[in-house]
Amino acid sequence: MVNRRTWLTSIPVMAVMIAAAAYFLLPVLWVLFSATKSPGDLFGTFGLWFSDSPQLFENLGRLFTQDDNAYGGWLVNSLVYAGVGALFATLMATGAGYAMAKYEFKGREALFSIVLGGVLVPATVIALPLYFLLNGVSLTGTYWSVLLPGMVSPFGVYLARIYAKDSVPDEVIEAARIDGAGDLRIFYTMATRMMTPAIVTIFLFQFVAIWNNYLLPLVMLNDSKTFPVTLGLTLWNSQTQRDPMFYTLVVTGAAVSAILLIIVMVSLQRFWKAGLTAGATKG
Amino acid sequence: MTSITRSTARRKPLKQRLTLTVLLVPFVLFFAAFFVLPIGYAIVDSLFTVRSSGLGFGAPEKVFVFFENYARALATPSFVESIGRVLLFAVIEVPLMVVFSLVLALLLESGKAHFPRVFRVIYFMPYGVPGVIASLLWGFLYVPSTSPVLQILSNFGLDFTPLGGDSVLFAIANIALWGFAGYNMLIIVASLKSVPGELYEAARIDGAGEFAIIRHIKLPLLRPTVVLVTVFTIIGTLQLFVEPLVLKPLTTAINSDFTPNLAAYNQAFAQSNPNLAAAMAVIVALIAFVFSFGFLKLVNRKGNRAW
Numbered sequence: 001m002v003n004r005r006t007w008l009t010s011i012p013v014m015a016v017m018i019a020a021a022a023y024f025l026l027p028v029l030w031v032l033f034s035a036t037k038s039p040g041d042l043f044g045t046f047g048l049w050f051s052d053s054p055q056l057f058e059n060l061g062r063l064f065t066q067d068d069n070a071y072g073g074w075l076v077n078s079l080v081y082a083g084v085g086a087l088f089a090t091l092m093a094t095g096a097g098y099a100m101a102k103y104e105f106k107g108r109e110a111l112f113s114i115v116l117g118g119v120l121v122p123a124t125v126i127a128l129p130l131y132f133l134l135n136g137v138s139l140t141g142t143y144w145s146v147l148l149p150g151m152v153s154p155f156g157v158y159l160a161r162i163y164a165k166d167s168v169p170d171e172v173i174e175a176a177r178i179d180g181a182g183d184l185r186i187f188y189t190m191a192t193r194m195m196t197p198a199i200v201t202i203f204l205f206q207f208v209a210i211w212n213n214y215l216l217p218l219v220m221l222n223d224s225k226t227f228p229v230t231l232g233l234t235l236w237n238s239q240t241q242r243d244p245m246f247y248t249l250v251v252t253g254a255a256v257s258a259i260l261l262i263i264v265m266v267s268l269q270r271f272w273k274a275g276l277t278a279g280a281t282k283g
Numbered sequence: 284m285t286s287i288t289r290s291t292a293r294r295k296p297l298k299q300r301l302t303l304t305v306l307l308v309p310f311v312l313f314f315a316a317f318f319v320l321p322i323g324y325a326i327v328d329s330l331f332t333v334r335s336s337g338l339g340f341g342a343p344e345k346v347f348v349f350f351e352n353y354a355r356a357l358a359t360p361s362f363v364e365s366i367g368r369v370l371l372f373a374v375i376e377v378p379l380m381v382v383f384s385l386v387l388a389l390l391l392e393s394g395k396a397h398f399p400r401v402f403r404v405i406y407f408m409p410y411g412v413p414g415v416i417a418s419l420l421w422g423f424l425y426v427p428s429t430s431p432v433l434q435i436l437s438n439f440g441l442d443f444t445p446l447g448g449d450s451v452l453f454a455i456a457n458i459a460l461w462g463f464a465g466y467n468m469l470i471i472v473a474s475l476k477s478v479p480g481e482l483y484e485a486a487r488i489d490g491a492g493e494f495a496i497i498r499h500i501k502l503p504l505l506r507p508t509v510v511l512v513t514v515f516t517i518i519g520t521l522q523l524f525v526e527p528l529v530l531k532p533l534t535t536a537i538n539s540d541f542t543p544n545l546a547a548y549n550q551a552f553a554q555s556n557p558n559l560a561a562a563m564a565v566i567v568a569l570i571a572f573v574f575s576f577g578f579l580k581l582v583n584r585k586g587n588r589a590w
Contacts, residue, residue: 010395027420047431096310122522126569129325183302212413230415261411
């Protein structure tokens, strides 16, 4: 890797990389500076520096008290939708992926093809008919209408199958069977341990997918108490014409929710890598 | 002896079949309920329409009309325009996304980058910002009164209106690029990391320069991954929805039927015409399938393996 010319040739490489980093950081820096400003300063001062009278704590206080502490509730809702949804999605996808990797059964490849097809179906195509289906059983407007659809991860099954194929040797399963272990116990105690990197990745992907989803809650929910953060912030954004104070709320709220997820993603960085390798090289 | 073997052989699969059921059935049920059923429902629904009978007496009834909703959708100028618009958007967005993520990945893995891990995190970070919030933020950065970038450019006499009629597609493409380039880059990086280092060593000993290694080793090995990234980007661009919805109040260049998905959403909720909406949703899905499979066919055709 290292050679004499490295420091010279690395200058153009670094120049491009730093420019790209500035591009990715621009909106984040803007929102962090803007979260410290009054509505007047938001429009009256330079966007990439503080104003003369920073008021971050005032903004944060208002963010969490506006509309009967609505923002805190939205954060909790997002956390529940994404956390619980991703947890169950991961459980089911891991089981199904493992079963498809390690058991022969009729129609296995056909089922896997259908599931893979599910990865390619545009999410928006499902949201609209799902509304009318769930409306038929009076589930629209409830937590369930967002929670249940989030529990399905075709991509998770795909990842779990590939990973189980590679990381859980048939010989280990056979040996455990000869020792008298039941198949379910083999799965829960041995296979899941070997599949841990894939399991964490499936959870993370699904968590972010649900957290970022907008159309499904938009279609399903009408009571702002059940809203996730994304929907709540657009609700406030629609009121900026009426009262400019909502600009500050939207900006501060966007800053807080972005920071939260960025912390989660950065701290779990190594798991993204592990699972992506499995998906990318064998795909 | 034979009978014993046979009986144990028969008993084992039974226990295993039970396990198989426990592992497989929950997912299959949920998948059927929340993926297969809605798609089936949309297809069936798109073949019906609700008509109030005669003079409006009695309950409106559901009538089978075959492809009438499809004909109506395709005869609606704003819907056809919206299809043309997302196709144009895909022409802008897909190459931009693939090239940008590929360049970022190659730079990160070039061995010439300092602090590659720090940069990788910075590039990947926007993936965790919901599209709605990304659109809100870029919305502020597209308006002269709040955008530091436009203000600086304006000081140099350059006045841009990102949300003008000619540039709004690029403004939206930029939001999508910002959000997903780092994610796609990470997929490509993962694929690059699986290339054995000896391959590069051998090439260097043979006198290959960095660009020759990229052109003759890295790009050919990345081919399946780049194809995958391209297909996912095509599917993503055709279902464009959130970004124009959020930017709409800021500009007159975005109408309520700006993309096919927005049009379908409008038909379903604002116009209360779920059957027409279903037909529109199915059309979007079909276009996505045609283009992603068409692309796969194109790149896998013999003699088309230029790289």
